[in-house]
Amino acid sequence: MFKSNSFLGVIGHLLIMGIVVAALILGFFYYYLPSTTNHGESISVPKITGMQLQDAEMLLEEQNLRYFINDSTYKADQKPFQILTQDPAPGSKVKENRKIYVSVNMKNPPMIKMPKLIDGSVKNAELILKSYDLRKGKITYVPDLQQNAVLKQFVDGKEVKPGDMIPKGSLVDLHVGDGLGETEFEMPKVVGMPVDEASVLLVGQGLQIGNVFYVQGSEEPDGTVVRQRPYAEVGAKIRVGEMVDLWVAGPEPVQGIE
CATH class of the missing domain: 3.30.10.20 (Trypsin Inhibitor V; Chain A)
Known part of the structure; x- marks a missing residue:
């Protein structure tokens, strides 16, 4: 035993106190702290996107993880309560009891x-x-x-x-x-008219000029309309916006030459 009033006694007491303090420090950092924080241990986050919320909850509980819904939206092509996103991402390393933040598809559309x-x-x-x-x-x-x-x-x-x-x-x-309209009217007759006058008449009545065919050997003067389609028969009707094809006497004009 060390005498408390001796120099060796004082040194002995200090040495014993130092050992106790060192033991407490080592015990705290190497035994108590690791046991309460799972120091050095990690959990790989599973992929839960695409899963139903109930199934994802069971999977997370098995791995000592939790979830928290931080957003919800509606997508018509996804099932209600289906998980759309997660954070952290699948494969991330986290500690036990870590919250996984998820967004979920709503049951009813807003x-x-x-x-x-x-x-x-x-x-x-x-x-x-x-x-x-x-x-x-x-x-x-x-x-x-x-x-x-x-x-x-x-x-x-x-x-x-x-x-x-x-x-x-x-x-x-x-x-x-459809660009045609409902109004029907009698089909105008343009046979026998010069093609330029016939075109003005048809366009003025809301019709479109379709194909123009040139016919040689006709007895009519060149540039005269010799045939039309639709025909201008008695009672024939046409709608605004429809096309009218024309057959014209004479050779086809050469582009760029007057």
Whole structure:
């Protein structure tokens, strides 16, 4: 035993205290801390994207991991409660009880305002629908002078106006103009007329000049319309925007030579 009042006794007590402190430090860092923080141990994060939330929860629990839903959205082509994204990524090394942040597909689509597609082209409508997470449905061409222009928009068979509330991801059907229109009138007769006058007359009535065929050997003067299609028969009708083919007497003009 060391005497407390001797020099050796003091040294002995200090030595014993140093050993105790060192043992406590070593025990804390090499035994207690590793046991409470799993120091040196890691878990590989499994891939849970594409899984149902319930199945992913079971898988994470088996590996001593947790999840936290930090976002939700709606995608019509995905199942309800399907995991869309995860963080950390699959294969990442994490500690036990680490939270895996996920985004989940909603069961019911949110309601959004129907965008304005009317008077725009079909191509423009497709771009707008995509930006709103809507889908292009059936396109029906109807008689109208506005060719390829969107005239009406429908969801579930009901016409919807811009600003109406519809479910996100809806199929939007479109009525599109065919460029012809509904108005019918008697087919004008241009046979016997000079081709330039016939063209002015047809275009002035909302018709289009189709194919022009030149016929040699005709008794009519060159440049005269000798035949037309559709024919100008009694009671023959034609719609605005339709084409009329012409047969013209004489040789075909050479381009660039007057």
